Amino acid sequence: MARAVVTVPPRAKRGEIVEIKTLAQHTMETGFRRTQTGDLIPRDIIRTFACTYNGVEVCRVELHPAIAANPLIAFTTVATESGALKFEWAGDNGYSVTEIAPIKVE
């Protein structure tokens, strides 16, 4: 079961820069490791991550095998209006997870 956790402050002042932390559950298999019999373990990673704030893109991230298992991505955004932040992860073998977090701007 694919899971993801996001941390967004529930309320913020208008114009304030808020910190966002995201964590997705994924092994991030590099494709460079071998089994004991010498066979390569196929790559299985999250390739992209994107965050949108009420439909406006905040950031778009390309991940490579050099990102550790259970990728953590922490970044910031400006609290402009009340609404929702949408987080989307996509990767190999049809991996796709979407999380939505509400934010209240005063």
Place this chain on the structure above:
Amino acid sequence: MTTRRQFLIVSAALAAPAAARAQLDPNLAANRKAAFQAALKRIVGDTKVARGRVKLTLPPLIDNGNSVPLSVSVESPMTEADHVKAIHVLTEKNPLPDVITFALGPRAGRASFATRVRLADTQTVTAIAQMSDGSFWSDGAEVVVTLSACLEEGLI
């Protein structure tokens, strides 16, 4: 019934391809250097990369290369006219030079992010920021890795 001789022949035949595949490329260092240069060229093209404005934070001594906290921040007002378009992180000695590409805009508020990476060897990690005016700025961090990532099975 399997004789001792037959068993030895079969087991040798099974082991040989695995051993051949497990050989390391003798040109590993040169190939990695070329891959790093190619990745750099793909990002910046022929533009000159200046030092400064970028701050790459990594622990100088890493016990376990499988999960290394990395953060990058760039000095920028992050306005519509002057902002950071993307931050790229590259390594010299990982099997692939690319680590992460972080594309952002004025809505990010601050040009900074944090993540956790894998490092295969003692090396220099490079962060490159692409500005909205087309200029590139970079910072490097030298790290010592005592236990490498990718080596759990004894091979890269």
